[in-house]
Amino acid sequence: MSEPSAPCLLDATQMEAYLQRVSREIAAAFGHEENLVLVGIRSRGLPLAERLGTMLEANLGRPVPIGVLDITLYRDDLTEVAGSPIVRPTEIPFPLRERTVVLVDDVLFTGRTIRAGLDALLDHGRPKRVWLAVLVDRGGRELPVQADFVGLKLEVPMTQRVSVKVHEIDSVDGVFLEGRD
Amino acid sequence: MTNRYVFPHKDLLGIEPLSPQDITAILDQAKGFEEVCERPDIKIVPALRKRLVVNLFFENSTRTRNSFEIAEKRLSAEIINFDADTSSLSKGETLIDTALNLEAMHPDLIVMRHSAAGAHALLARHMKASIVNAGDGAHEHPTQALLDAYTLRERFGRLDGLKIAIVGDIRHSRVVRSNLWLLTKMGAKVTLVGPPTLLPMELKETWPDVDFSFELDPVLPHMDAIMMLRAQFERGTGQYIPGAGEYIRYYQLHAERMKRAKKDVAILHPGPMNRGFEITSEVADGPNSLILQQVTNGVPVRMAVLYLLVVRQGEHHPLT
Numbered sequence: 001m002s003e004p005s006a007p008c009l010l011d012a013t014q015m016e017a018y019l020q021r022v023s024r025e026i027a028a029a030f031g032h033e034e035n036l037v038l039v040g041i042r043s044r045g046l047p048l049a050e051r052l053g054t055m056l057e058a059n060l061g062r063p064v065p066i067g068v069l070d071i072t073l074y075r076d077d078l079t080e081v082a083g084s085p086i087v088r089p090t091e092i093p094f095p096l097r098e099r100t101v102v103l104v105d106d107v108l109f110t111g112r113t114i115r116a117g118l119d120a121l122l123d124h125g126r127p128k129r130v131w132l133a134v135l136v137d138r139g140g141r142e143l144p145v146q147a148d149f150v151g152l153k154l155e156v157p158m159t160q161r162v163s164v165k166v167h168e169i170d171s172v173d174g175v176f177l178e179g180r181d
Numbered sequence: 182m183t184n185r186y187v188f189p190h191k192d193l194l195g196i197e198p199l200s201p202q203d204i205t206a207i208l209d210q211a212k213g214f215e216e217v218c219e220r221p222d223i224k225i226v227p228a229l230r231k232r233l234v235v236n237l238f239f240e241n242s243t244r245t246r247n248s249f250e251i252a253e254k255r256l257s258a259e260i261i262n263f264d265a266d267t268s269s270l271s272k273g274e275t276l277i278d279t280a281l282n283l284e285a286m287h288p289d290l291i292v293m294r295h296s297a298a299g300a301h302a303l304l305a306r307h308m309k310a311s312i313v314n315a316g317d318g319a320h321e322h323p324t325q326a327l328l329d330a331y332t333l334r335e336r337f338g339r340l341d342g343l344k345i346a347i348v349g350d351i352r353h354s355r356v357v358r359s360n361l362w363l364l365t366k367m368g369a370k371v372t373l374v375g376p377p378t379l380l381p382m383e384l385k386e387t388w389p390d391v392d393f394s395f396e397l398d399p400v401l402p403h404m405d406a407i408m409m410l411r412a413q414f415e416r417g418t419g420q421y422i423p424g425a426g427e428y429i430r431y432y433q434l435h436a437e438r439m440k441r442a443k444k445d446v447a448i449l450h451p452g453p454m455n456r457g458f459e460i461t462s463e464v465a466d467g468p469n470s471l472i473l474q475q476v477t478n479g480v481p482v483r484m485a486v487l488y489l490l491v492v493r494q495g496e497h498h499p500l501t
Contacts, residue, residue, distance in 0.1 A: 070213060073226035073256075073488075083185045084206065084492050087213030123223040 012173035018151035023055035047168040049104035067092035074116035096125030106164035111145030188489040195321035196362035214481035229256035252483035311490040326359035341368035349410030378421040406447040
């Protein structure tokens with residue numbers, strides 16, 4: 001939970017601007033590819049993927065299909081997490097074969113979520129390539145994972161947590177720095 | 182992060198100890214696993230990788246065991262099947278000894294069917310592993326009730342306020358007791374229907390809000406769902422009824438009788454069916470029937486139970 005005093009790294013306007021830049025970079029790299037799809041990682045990767053999709057559609061003049069991955073069952077710390085995480089459906093309503101997939105997540109930290117996301121994605125098919133877009137890369141990697149499209153890059157101490165809020169889930173947009181609970 | 186719910190039970194011995202929140206958590210969880218089961222390619226997730234599940238069946242039950250085994254395989258569990266026929270039980274080993282021998286092999290989960298109602302609780306007390314009741318005598322069969330509830334919730338979008346008749350051999354059915362716990366906890370209105378000899382009135386003491394009827398016809402028009410039970414001839418149903426003809430006349434669900442029911446009534450049956458006895462093929466295979474959907478739903482519901490129990494184990498025995 002974010003206390004009201006949590007330092008704000010990006011407000012809603014700045015967050016929108018960073019997402020716009022990420023969408024322009026994706027368009028520059030893959031705009032010519034008809035087979036481009038975005039796949040958001042639950043929970044906050046999905047609304048970010050949807051926003052990037054809208055921006056890309058405006059930019060490219062054609063819709064970009066969106067899917068969503070739930071990676072809970074692929075986590076390497078399933079029995080260590082607090083609570084019983086409810087698995088929600090993965091929805092990839094298109095074949096992945098020969099697709100260029102841009103995985104979308106809110107924060108890149110240890111890299112373990114992305115490792116799980118790749119395993120989950122590849123159980124749904126064999127895409128041509130998978131690239132990674134994140135709103136914030138906060139450093140602190142524990143696996144050799146790097147993002148291809150990054151909004152904001154920071155080095156945040158392990159004692160702190162970068163929290164991305166989206167109005168679809170949190171009723172507010174912004175990126176905040178919090179103490180780790 | 183927002184979800185701090187923890188499934189609070191080490192074992193699933195029955196529906197009786199579960200709260201409505203626990204039941205809802207299992208049903209919500211199953212929704213996620215339904216997606217896994219419907220994938221075009223790989224219907225397997227690694228959630229129970231390196232976990233040892235023992236299927237311990239002291240009574241035959243091909244379909245329940247197959248459903249559990251498919252659920253375990255879809256979760257990537259390691260599986261041992263332990264059949265009473267081939268085990269030391271036939272050589273006189275006690276249940277406790279069997280349990281202690283199993284415990285020595287450190288299984289994570291035990292799925293057990295046993296004819297004695299207390300067997301599961303006994304095992305649960307002696308073992309660190311989570312015990313899942315896959316049916317015990319005439320007492321409980323929790324995963325069947327959960328998959329029935331899942332099927333009903335999928336069909337109607339809710340359980341609260343649904344009117345459900347359970348029809349047939351109430352006396353010998355463990356499915357009924359689990360369903361009574363579950364449906365009443367979730368706010369459904371249950372009517373039990375059957376001949377006086379198969380309808381034990383003492384159930385009223387535990388479930389005072391449940392209605393009883395010796396006749397199906399007057400009840401039928403008011404019901405959202407009808408759950409037909411199997412006549413359990415192997416458990417002596419035949420000795421409690423004057424004859425097949427009379428049973429069929431009053432309780433069989435056939436096309437003519439269906440005309441009295443709501444147009445969109447849901448028909449359920451836990452299987453295996455005695456076609457032509459408690460239900461005709463026309464109804465069992467007809468548009469109102471959810472019977473095969475129940476079988477399909479059994480797998481994700483059992484995946485949800487196994488998953489919640491294993492994830493919970495980490496709360497108390499964190500891995501290093």
